[in-house]
Amino acid sequence: MSMTLYNTLKTFLVNNNKSVETPEGVCPNCWGRQEYQGKFFEAVKREGIDTQNITEKKGWIQAYAEQHLSGIELSKSEPINTCVSCGLKYVDEK
Numbered sequence: 551m552s553m554t555l556y557n558t559l560k561t562f563l564v565n566n567n568k569s570v571e572t573p574e575g576v577c578p579n580c581w582g583r584q585e586y587q588g589k590f591f592e593a594v595k596r597e598g599i600d601t602q603n604i605t606e607k608k609g610w611i612q613a614y615a616e617q618h619l620s621g622i623e624l625s626k627s628e629p630i631n632t633c634v635s636c637g638l639k640y641v642d643e644k
């Protein structure tokens with residue numbers, strides 16, 4: 551389990567706004583298809599996580615990421631990142 555996914559989810563949670571639809575490093579196609587946006591925020595709400603206690607809840611977030619997102623994490627080989635789950639390729643625009 552990479553620290554990356556935790557940091558990614560944390561950033562995603564803290565910057566919760568409509569402009570970012572998919573956490574960085576996660577396959578947008580799979581994230582969207584599995585409706586993780588809704589599921590993730592629902593789970594977070596149920597767990598009582600907010601920006602104030604997010605660091606205390608690190609373990610929970612890591613476990614969630616491990617369970618649900620490690621399979622759709624993009625494997626980085628710049629400039630093209632491939633989703634191991636659906637096989638879609640994304641070109642790094644940086």
Ligand SMILES: [Zn+2]
Pocket residue numbers: 577578579580581622633634635636637638
């Ligand atoms: Zn995918």
